[in-house]
Amino acid sequence: MHGVTILAGPSDWEILQQEKGYAQITLKGTYKVHSAALEVGVQSAMPVIRVIKEEDNMAVIPWSAANKVTKKEYFTGEFETTLIIPSGGLYRIETGLETRSVQSDLSWMFRGDCVLHVGVGNLFIIAGQSNSAGYSRDYCMDPPDVSVHLFRNRDQWDLASHPMNESTDAGSIANEEMGIPGVSPYLSFGKCYAAYTHMPVGLIQTALGGSSIRRWRPNEGDLYQNMLGKIHKTKGRYAGILWYQGCSDTDPESAPFYYEHFKDFVQSVREELGYKIHFFTMQLNRQINGSYDRGWGLVREAQKRAAREIEGVTTLSTTNLNLSDEIHNSAQANVVLGEKLAKQCSNVLNGTEEYESPTLKNVEFTDMEEKKVLGIRGIWLKLSFAHVKTCFLLYSRRGNESGFTLEDEEGEIEIKSIRANREDRNHIYLELGRMVNGEAYLSFAWKADPVRFPVVDEVTYLPPLSFYKNKITIS
Structure with missing residues (x-):
């Protein structure tokens, strides 16, 4: 020609x-x-x-x-x-x-020749399992937008649209879904982040429903190798990795090792890329009638710990999101999750207003003076949190509906009621049925199906990050 x-x-x-x-x-x-x-x-x-x-x-x-x-x-x-x-x-x-x-x-x-619809903006890798691949199949308004593009499983760039993990013309690939995927959180994320930054967003889909972290481990994991292949095909420079995974690792054999496996994954990806890419992670939501509560608690605790101990890792709480079935976020919940994630990315990558889930930092007994000011009697624990905008919003004051559990050497301690107020912006108070004896362990929203209406920050509506058996010693 x-x-x-x-x-x-x-x-x-x-x-x-x-x-x-x-x-x-x-x-x-x-x-x-x-x-x-x-x-x-x-x-x-x-x-x-x-x-x-x-x-x-x-x-x-x-x-x-x-x-x-x-x-x-x-x-x-x-x-x-x-x-x-x-x-x-x-x-x-x-x-x-x-x-x-x-x-x-x-x-x-x-x-x-011409090359059409090219953008200069920010690239994100999508990794994890079903809630990252997008399994919501109910109704929501989340149309395509020219500011968000997708590197599809067929190894071609395209306008991003649901379902994002479809495999038309892709041949045999590691992240091919067995069924038909649905609505993902990341189209909503891309549109919001593009609006914040005034730059287009590119998404590279590598997630797979039902995948355990073993398949994402360096050297042996087929999904890890598949992701590396996508990295090399899309030039190898990105703004971040969007990671939502863990439900398949809540069994007794896998849950205790989740933190170590995730840390290995992060380090290996960074070594492969040659720079310290940021990981934006999400804590597990819930499974209705799910088994092995302890495993869900261990994985959520590992996800909270990763954000605290691994530089360049952040995590968002998700336990106030609705479901479309027994384990997958609803379509509308995924749209909201994408908006929340975009706010956090904008804070971390662009220095905009902080957007973090509240995180427990200290536990102590209330003293007599505080009880007078608050107008309370009895035995109360004072929980201090970081990343609270104004104060906590409570949906119920009943202790058995709070999502908090407390155990000591004598067994579980009843939580009779819960309290928070605007004057004490970053605190939650728990009324106990008896005094703590020696070492105690405090947990929040840790079960497979945790509290349905957790406390939330009054401004962000983010629940605190779930935690499991955090050791507290009160003299």
């Missing part, structure tokens, strides 16, 4: 990871002057490239000659050029062949 043919460069719909507001791309290809021009006579031919903003057809980079041109006979050849493109888009990359005739007043601009 005459004109310019692109052989290597960005794909249609591709999102390029910006660095300090720009992305660098390289185009390679061939060129060939039209035979009609050769008959008239040609003096010179040069491949040229420009970048156009698609919304208004204004040139972001005007026509520019290729950096490197290898000329061959009959005004054919090869070219290579590098462009620095500012964040934003969507862009159209156009090529052409600027040709001058031997006749001084005659020139031609021959056609060239």
Whole structure:
């Protein structure tokens, strides 16, 4: 074909990871002057490239000659050029062949290949199991938006839309779903994060429903290897990894080792990438009539611990999200989760207002003076939390509906009631049925099906991060 043919460069719909507001791309290809021009006579031919903003057809980079041109006979050849493109888009990359005739007043601009709908913004890898792959099959309003693109399982960039883990034309892949996936949290996430940053978002889907962390472990895990393959195909530079996984590891054999396995996963991914990528994780929600409560508590505790102990890991609580079946978030809940995650990413990556789940930091008995101020009697524990905007909102004051459990050397201690108020913004008070004897262990929202209406921050409506058997010693 005459004109310019692109052989290597960005794909249609591709999102390029910006660095300090720009992305660098390289185009390679061939060129060939039209035979009609050769008959008239040609003096010179040069491949040229420009970048156009698609919304208004204004040139972001005007026509520019290729950096490197290898000329061959009959005004054919090869070219290579590098462009620095500012964040934003969507862009159209156009090529052409600027040709001058031997006749001084005659020139031609021959056609060239185009790359369409390219954006410079932020890339995120989606990893984990069913709630990350997207299993919600009920109703919600979550339409596609041109600001969010998806690297589909067929290894092609496209407009992002549900279901995001479908496998049309993908062949045999490790993260192929057995059934038909549904609504994911991450289309909503992408749209919100794009609005916050004024840059498009690219998503790379690698999650699989029902997958245990064993399949994500370095060296032996097929899903880990599949993710590495996607990393290499999409240039290897990203803003973060979105991780929602753990339900399949709540059995007695796997749950005690979840933290170590997740830490190995994080370290291996960072070694592979060569930089300390941020992991945005979500604590487990719930399973109706789920078995082995202790395993759910151990995994949630490991997820809380990872956010505290592994640099560059954050986690969001999810225990106030509705379900569409016994274990999967509803479609509307996933839309809300995506919005919450976008707020947290914006805080972590862009320095906007803090958006974190409240986290327990201290436990002590209330003293007599506090009891007078609060107008309470009896035995009360005072729980202090970090990341509270104003105060906690309680749906019930009944202790058996609080989601908190307390055990000591004599067994479980009844929690008679729960209290919080705006004057004491970062505290929750638990009324106990008896005095604590020696070492005690406090837990919150830890069971397979924990409290249905956990306390939440009055502003963010985020529940505290779940925790399991946190040791407390009260003198």
